[in-house]
Amino acid sequence: xxxxxxxxxxxxxxxxxxxxxxxxxxxxxxxxxYGAFHVLRDINLTVNRGERIVICGPSGSGxxxxxxxxxxxxxxxxxKITVDGTLLSSDLKNIDKIRSEVGMCFQHFNLFPHLTILxxxxxxxxxxxxxxxxxxxETAMHFLEKVKIPDQANKYPGQLSGGxxxxxxxxxxxxxxxxxxxxxxxxxALDPEMIKEVLDTMIELAEEGMTMLCVTHEMGFAxxxxxxxxxxxxxxxxxxxxxxxxxxxPKSERTQLFLSQILGH
Amino acid sequence: MSDTHAHSVAFVRTExxxxxxxxxxxxxxxxxMRENLxxxxxxxxxxxxxxxxxxxxAAFALPWIANGIWNTDSLAECREVLDGTTGACFSVxxxxxxxxxxxxxxPSELYWRPALAFVLLFFAAAPVMFFDLPRKLLIFTALYPFxxxxxxxxxxxxxxxxxxxxxVVGYLVYSRYVRDSFAMGFFGGVLAxxxxxxxxxxVTAALAPEEPFLEAVQSRDMGGFMLNMILGVxxxxxxxxxxxxxxxxxxxxxxxxxxxxxxxxxFIRGVPLITLLFVANVVLAYFLPPGTTFDxxxxxxxxxTMFSSAYIAEVIRGGLAALPKGQYEAADSLGLDYAQxxxxxxxxxxxxxxxxxxxxxxxxxxxxxxxxxxISMFDLVGMIxxxxxxSTDWNGVYWELFMAASVLFFVVCYGISQYSQxxxxxxxxxxx
Numbered sequence: 001x002x003x004x005x006x007x008x009x010x011x012x013x014x015x016x017x018x019x020x021x022x023x024x025x026x027x028x029x030x031x032x033x034y035g036a037f038h039v040l041r042d043i044n045l046t047v048n049r050g051e052r053i054v055i056c057g058p059s060g061s062g063x064x065x066x067x068x069x070x071x072x073x074x075x076x077x078x079x080k081i082t083v084d085g086t087l088l089s090s091d092l093k094n095i096d097k098i099r100s101e102v103g104m105c106f107q108h109f110n111l112f113p114h115l116t117i118l119x120x121x122x123x124x125x126x127x128x129x130x131x132x133x134x135x136x137x138e139t140a141m142h143f144l145e146k147v148k149i150p151d152q153a154n155k156y157p158g159q160l161s162g163g164x165x166x167x168x169x170x171x172x173x174x175x176x177x178x179x180x181x182x183x184x185x186x187x188x189a190l191d192p193e194m195i196k197e198v199l200d201t202m203i204e205l206a207e208e209g210m211t212m213l214c215v216t217h218e219m220g221f222a223x224x225x226x227x228x229x230x231x232x233x234x235x236x237x238x239x240x241x242x243x244x245x246x247x248x249x250p251k252s253e254r255t256q257l258f259l260s261q262i263l264g265h
Numbered sequence: 266m267s268d269t270h271a272h273s274v275a276f277v278r279t280e281x282x283x284x285x286x287x288x289x290x291x292x293x294x295x296x297x298m299r300e301n302l303x304x305x306x307x308x309x310x311x312x313x314x315x316x317x318x319x320x321x322x323a324a325f326a327l328p329w330i331a332n333g334i335w336n337t338d339s340l341a342e343c344r345e346v347l348d349g350t351t352g353a354c355f356s357v358x359x360x361x362x363x364x365x366x367x368x369x370x371x372p373s374e375l376y377w378r379p380a381l382a383f384v385l386l387f388f389a390a391a392p393v394m395f396f397d398l399p400r401k402l403l404i405f406t407a408l409y410p411f412x413x414x415x416x417x418x419x420x421x422x423x424x425x426x427x428x429x430x431x432x433v434v435g436y437l438v439y440s441r442y443v444r445d446s447f448a449m450g451f452f453g454g455v456l457a458x459x460x461x462x463x464x465x466x467x468v469t470a471a472l473a474p475e476e477p478f479l480e481a482v483q484s485r486d487m488g489g490f491m492l493n494m495i496l497g498v499x500x501x502x503x504x505x506x507x508x509x510x511x512x513x514x515x516x517x518x519x520x521x522x523x524x525x526x527x528x529x530x531x532f533i534r535g536v537p538l539i540t541l542l543f544v545a546n547v548v549l550a551y552f553l554p555p556g557t558t559f560d561x562x563x564x565x566x567x568x569x570t571m572f573s574s575a576y577i578a579e580v581i582r583g584g585l586a587a588l589p590k591g592q593y594e595a596a597d598s599l600g601l602d603y604a605q606x607x608x609x610x611x612x613x614x615x616x617x618x619x620x621x622x623x624x625x626x627x628x629x630x631x632x633x634x635x636x637x638x639x640i641s642m643f644d645l646v647g648m649i650x651x652x653x654x655x656s657t658d659w660n661g662v663y664w665e666l667f668m669a670a671s672v673l674f675f676v677v678c679y680g681i682s683q684y685s686q687x688x689x690x691x692x693x694x695x696x697x
Contacts, residue, residue, distance in 0.1 A: 073594055092602070100600030110595035114613050114694055123609060124599035156694040176599060 022049040023082075024180055024211045025070060030079030032065065032235075039065055040076070041235045049179075052212045054222035054243075057232035058258060063215045066232070067182045070213070071102045084179055100128050103173030107185040109165040111157035117144070117168050118153040121175045129176065136175070143171040147201050163194025167201050174205075181205065183214040219263060223247060231255045328352070333665075335359050339658035357662045358669045361653050365669065368488015368643050369652050375419070375480060379491050382416040385409060386498065394684060417495070420481035421473040427465035431458045484562045488643035490673055495562070496644075497631040497677075500569040504630070505623065507570065508577025509616075513607065515582060526578070533575035539636055541568040546640040565637055573630040580622035584615035617692050624685040628678045645670050 025047040032040040040062045047053060055063045068074040070081060072088055072095045081088040083098045112120050121140035125131040131139070144150045147167035149160075157165055166186055173181060183202065187195040199221050206212060206225045216222065222229050222243055229246040231239045231254075239246070239255045247263075250256045290296065303309040332352035336359065337343040343354035358365065367376055389409035392402035411425035435458030443450030487495065514526035533541075545564040553559055588611060596606035616623070638647030649666045653659055659666075 071598055073597060096600050096602055099598055102598075104598040106591055106595065106598075108589070108591050110589070110591035112592065112595070112610055112614075114617065114692070124601060127605050127609065128600045158694060172599070 023047070024049045024051070024084060025213075026080075026082045027070075028080045028082075030069065030076050030081060032062075032069065032074065032076045032078075039235050040069070043079070043237060045230075045237065047180075047211060047213065049211050050209045051228065052206050052210075052226050053214065053228045053230060054226040055213065055215045055230045055232060056217060056219070056222065056258075057238075061232040062235040063232045064184050067104075067184060067213050067215055070180075070182060071099050071104055073104075096128075100124070100176055101178055102180045102182060103170075103176060103178035104182040105166065105169050105173060105184065105186045107188050109157070109162070109169045109189075111165055111169055111172070113157050116154050116156055117149070117160070120157065120168060121172045124172070125175050140171070140175050143174045144168070146174070146204070147171045148197075161194060162190045163197045166190065166194075166198045170198075170201055170205070180211045180213070183212065183216065185215050185217070187216065187218055217262065219247070231258065233258070325351075340660065340662055341658075353665050354662055355665055357653070357659045357665055361659070364489060364648055364653065365645060365673075366489045367491050368486065368648060370486040371482060371488065371491070372480070372486075375482065378416045378419065378479065382413040383491075383494065385412065385416075389413075394688075415479060417487070417491075418482055418484070419477065419479035421469065421477045422479075423465075423469045423472060427462065427469060431461040431465065434458055434461045484560050487562060489648050490645045492562075492637070492642065492644040493631070493634045493674075494677075496566060496569060496634040496637065499566050500573060500630055500634070501627045503566070503570045504574035504577055504626075507574035508581055508623075509612065511574060511578035512581035512585060515578065516585060529571075530575045530578050533571055534579070538569070538572050538633055539639060541572055542636060542640050544568065561642070565640075565642070569630065569634065573626055576626045576629075577623055580619050580626060581615060583622065584617075584619035585611065587618050588614055617689075620685055620689055620692075624681060628681055631678060631681070632674060645673065 023046060025045070027043050027045040030040060030043040031038070043066060055066065057063050065074055069076045070083060070088075075090075084101050086094065086098055088094070088098060111117075112123070115123065118137060118140055121144065122131075122133065122136040125136040125139060126133055129136075141150055141153065144153055147170055149164055149167055149171075152160055152164060152168075157168065160168065170181075170186075186202070187198050190198060195218070199218060202212070202214070202221070203225055214221075214226075226243050228240055229243050230237055231246070231250075231252075233254050239250065239252045241251075246255075247259065250259055286292065290299065302312045328351050330353060332347070332350060333355040334343045334346050334352060335355050337346055337354070337356040338360060340354060340357070343356055347354075363373060363376060367373075367379060371379070386409070388402075389406045392398045392400070392406055408429070411429050414428075415422055415425045435454040438457040439450045439454030441450070442453045511526050511530055514522050515530065517523045517526070542565060545568040546561065549559070549564055592610060592614065593606065596610040601609065635644055635646040637644050638650060641647070643651055649670060653666060654662070
């Protein structure tokens with residue numbers, strides 16, 4: 001995948017992106033409570049390899065919680081989650097294995113401020129994958145070039161702009177060669193100018209066939225990249241559809257209201 | 266200005282104005298004094314009052330110090346030399362210097378041993394304090410405790426050697442079993458080390474030569490500033506790792522570990538250090554099997570270490586709490602296990618935040634080592650209050666002696682403080 005030179009053209013032809021029949025994630029009958037509060041209710045979802053799913057919904061609808069359950073940052077109390085053929089259990093080794101296969105990007109980047117950009121990227125491969133340092137650094141530089149900031153490799157996160165930091169966070173995840181990427185509102189903490197550079201990086205990833213689950217309010221991105229859009233409200237999946245259908249012809253009233261509010265201006 | 270047009274708003278500058286120096290009152294010492302010393306009338310008055318106080322103090326202290334006598338053998342002789350003029354009898358310091366440093370019963374022909382241990386301390390501490398130095402130097406740091414013990418206490422080399430081998434044995438057992446489970450590796454390692462030490466006690470007793478290479482010195486002969494340094498260095502270096510463990514344990518999701526740590530910390534913090542030292546001195550003997558000799562210095566080290574580790578644990582807990590939750594999540598999401606996440610991500614940042622607090626505890630601990638003088642150990646303060654002041658030669662020389670003690674402690678504590686400030690600047694990566 002290193003050789004593909006992705007175009008910066010934002011009008012990506014999504015039909016070329018292949019979705020295989022192989023299943024990447026299945027979630028069956030998943031329920032989660034915060035104390036007595038029922039935050040996720042009967043979630044059923046199957047994600048195929050290469051699929052790009054955008055999850056949207058009002059705040060507090062449980063969309064972040066849902067994707068955080070997939071790599072066990074949040075515990076679920078009921079139901080089954082299978083990631084890459086591995087059933088998520090409470091066993092720590094099992095959880096660490098799944099986490100090393102699933103990359104995640106956060107709203108606030110969560111780079112490690114005491115390490116340089118390069119060290120941020122090589123840390124997990126060296127310690128989790130036991131990659132030799134030199135090889136890990138080569139991989140890290142490769143992905144830093146991909147997100148177009150190889151020249152910042154020896155700086156510290158605090159010296160970079162928000163957009164650059166988020167691209168480093170993406171590169172850091174990619175260095176683990178994940179098969180699935182989770183994005184938890186990756187552009188919500190960014191200035192409008194920087195949103196584009198991060199979205200472009202994500203679009204490139206999508207073009208290469210990465211399985212992606214993305215919580216975002218960027219509806220343009222959803223329209224362009226996603227092959228499924230999921231709308232959540234009050235801890236439930238209310239509607240899911242192909243982006244064209246979802247935006248032009250939403251079925252449920254709640255979805256119509258949500259779309260009219262965020263696309264209304 | 267010739268080039269401005271009085272009747273028009275439009276304006277074009279045609280020539281650059283030359284740079285001029287600021288007016289006389291706005292530069293140099295005059296400006297500094299006006300701004301900092303005499304900015305308002307009350308401030309001016311305060312400045313004058315402060316200058317007068319400083320003058321009065323200096324007028325008394327400077328001649329006293331400058332006129333000091335350094336080479337007499339007793340207070341009476343010193344007063345004779347002074348002959349009624351103002352002057353300090355510093356000769357108590359020069360005459361009793363060795364006692365102040367090493368106590369009164371450490372054999373004087375062996376002073377070179379603790380002195381050498383002190384010099385080596387700098388070499389052992391350097392790679393820990395300045396991490397740009399080559400990592401291989403840490404091997405000497407690891408060996409230093411055993412070398413220093415052998416130098417200061419002397420006796421057969423088998424004792425420190427077996428202590429070292431015991432640790433190695435414990436570590437080997439630990440690394441053999443840690444893959445199965447951490448608890449098994451940990452307790453297996455501790456158990457192996459204890460068994461080894463217990464057995465090696467008999468070997469040492471059987472093999473120890475009558476005349477060891479380094480003459481043995483008993484713990485009760487330790488004293489002076491050396492005792493403060495031993496207690497300070499050992500307790501600080503033990504209480505930091507123990508404090509980290511307690512702080513992490515207090516955050517543990519396992520209730521038993523969490524409550525053990527909470528109870529330990531809260532109990533130790535709720536008890537005065539002096540009480541713990543009395544416990545170490547007297548009460549602990551009741552709990553030990555009769556006939557066991559448990560070194561007093563070791564007992565004191567255990568108590569001071571427990572005391573300061575509880576404080577350090579709370580300081581580090583503050584550092585841990587100050588880290589954003591996202592740091593834990595990012596470490597988790599990359600697949601790092603608990604030990605890796607703590608060692609590589611969480612602790613480096615939490616400890617950095619905690620540096621001022623840890624240094625605070627360390628400096629306080631170092632000064633608190635003088636409390637051992639109340640359980641009749643002759644540390645620096647114990648030496649001054651006991652043998653020196655009660656001697657007929659130097660009865661009544663309070664100022665000079667306590668000034669000397671203050672200077673010794675100040676040098677060390679100020680050094681620690683300066684180092685910590687350098688360390689904070691060195692580790693600052695956020696606003697470069």
